[in-house]
Amino acid sequence: MQRLTNKQIILGITGGIAAYKSAELTRLLKGAGADVRVVMTPSATEFITPLTLQALSGNPVHLHLLDADAEAGMGHIELAKWADLVLIAPASANFMARLASGHGDDLLTTLCLATEAPICLAPAMNQAMWRDSGTQDNVNLLKSRDVTLFGPGSGEQACGDTGPGRMLEPEQIAMLSAEQFESGSLSGKTVFITAGPTREPLDPVRYISNHSSGKMGYALAEAAVEAGAKVKLISGPVNLPAPARMERISVESAEDMLTASLQDLNLCDIFIAAAAVADYRPTAVSEHKIKKGTEEIMELHLVKNPDIVATVATHPSNPFTVGFAAETRDVLEYARGKLDRKKLDLIIANDVSRSDIGFNSDENAVTIVSKTTAESLPQASKRQLATRLIARIAEQYNAEK
Numbered sequence: 001m002q003r004l005t006n007k008q009i010i011l012g013i014t015g016g017i018a019a020y021k022s023a024e025l026t027r028l029l030k031g032a033g034a035d036v037r038v039v040m041t042p043s044a045t046e047f048i049t050p051l052t053l054q055a056l057s058g059n060p061v062h063l064h065l066l067d068a069d070a071e072a073g074m075g076h077i078e079l080a081k082w083a084d085l086v087l088i089a090p091a092s093a094n095f096m097a098r099l100a101s102g103h104g105d106d107l108l109t110t111l112c113l114a115t116e117a118p119i120c121l122a123p124a125m126n127q128a129m130w131r132d133s134g135t136q137d138n139v140n141l142l143k144s145r146d147v148t149l150f151g152p153g154s155g156e157q158a159c160g161d162t163g164p165g166r167m168l169e170p171e172q173i174a175m176l177s178a179e180q181f182e183s184g185s186l187s188g189k190t191v192f193i194t195a196g197p198t199r200e201p202l203d204p205v206r207y208i209s210n211h212s213s214g215k216m217g218y219a220l221a222e223a224a225v226e227a228g229a230k231v232k233l234i235s236g237p238v239n240l241p242a243p244a245r246m247e248r249i250s251v252e253s254a255e256d257m258l259t260a261s262l263q264d265l266n267l268c269d270i271f272i273a274a275a276a277v278a279d280y281r282p283t284a285v286s287e288h289k290i291k292k293g294t295e296e297i298m299e300l301h302l303v304k305n306p307d308i309v310a311t312v313a314t315h316p317s318n319p320f321t322v323g324f325a326a327e328t329r330d331v332l333e334y335a336r337g338k339l340d341r342k343k344l345d346l347i348i349a350n351d352v353s354r355s356d357i358g359f360n361s362d363e364n365a366v367t368i369v370s371k372t373t374a375e376s377l378p379q380a381s382k383r384q385l386a387t388r389l390i391a392r393i394a395e396q397y398n399a400e401k
């Protein structure tokens with residue numbers, strides 16, 4: 001189950017015997033693809049050690065509100081912003097009371113006040129405490145504030161009683177957590193995206209390249225992550241920071257880009273070639289800087305670069321493959337030719353003769369071309385367009401699977 005790919009979950013643990021199950025819950029959330037940060041109340045540490053949860057989550061465990069070292073790392077406000085979901089399991093009667101009355105007197109309650117992420121509680125307590133009218137008032141108050149309750153279940157309790165108040169099993173909590181996220185159109189899929197220009201060296205200080213900014217490829221990578229995909233961004237040299245929640249592999253030449261693209265291709269579901277790959281490279285790279293000569297004309301010998309997207313599309317483990325066609329005239333006709341020649345599933349055509357869209361601009365307008373259809377998307381920011389393109393690519397991919 002990879003239903004939580006890229007999701008950032010704060011697992012709050014409060015004091016109760018069911019805290020031992022939080023270790024298994026951490027493991028399950030991680031296994032479903034989530035990045036988990038554990039926050040414990042002081043009484044939770046009486047039931048299970050922070051070290052166990054640190055080892056299972058792979059992240060430091062957060063314990064105190066007023067800890068200068070911890071705040072210097074990831075403080076309570078940063079943690080609150082980081083979370084896509086705050087899950088508290090087990091949630092004790094005392095914690096629910098403090099949350100209901102708006103307390104912010106420890107790290108976990110403060111974080112709940114500060115976060116805009118959904119909050120889910122898995123209550124765990126003795127059946128009489130659960131039935132108590134004070135607890136029930138708190139439950140109703142929390143529900144009215146859009147806090148979601150998972151359970152509690154009913155059955156035999158650690159204290160020997162039988163009745164409602166048992167924490168749900170970790171598997172159920174992990175499943176309910178995954179359901180909190182609208183299932184993304186690329187949930188659990190792996191997407192490789194090439195972006196930016198390539199640099200083809202002539203000598204140690206010179207190269208042949210182009211003006212591609214990488215913005216479109218980077219926006220597509222972000223949109224694919226938003227749609228739930230695991231993304232490998234294979235990027236030529238650009239002036240863009242490495243985006244969060246994905247793996248970025250930096251390359252220089254077309255040959256490097258091809259190597260990075262073919263690596264683990266069997267794991268790739270969708271390949272999107274947004275890079276502006278140099279068509280040719282110098283036949284030889286001079287070991288030393290080429291000196292200025294007396295001749296007026298200098299000849300360069302170039303050799304064709306491998307076509308990365310065509311190599312991927314015709315590979316034995318070929319994924320659903322999407323290319324770009326940047327044209328200055330007869331855009332649709334050339335795009336269709338490329339779709340056919342390179343054996344692509346989709347091609348995204350854009351007119352780069354216009355200076356208001358394309359290469360270095362923040363906006364773009366494109367036509368998505370398949371073997372049988374052509375759909376124009378109106379001019380929009382590269383970010384907005386990327387979201388629409390990813391939605392269309394996912395639709396077509398899912399229809400063909």
Ligand code: C5P
Pocket residue numbers: 194254273274275276277278279305306307308309310322323324325326338
């Ligand atoms: O043939 P042309 O360069 O116009 O094709 C553009 C499409 O092919 C883009 O998707 C680009 O990323 C990809 N391409 C490639 N390897 C090349 C040349 C282009 O992957 N050597």
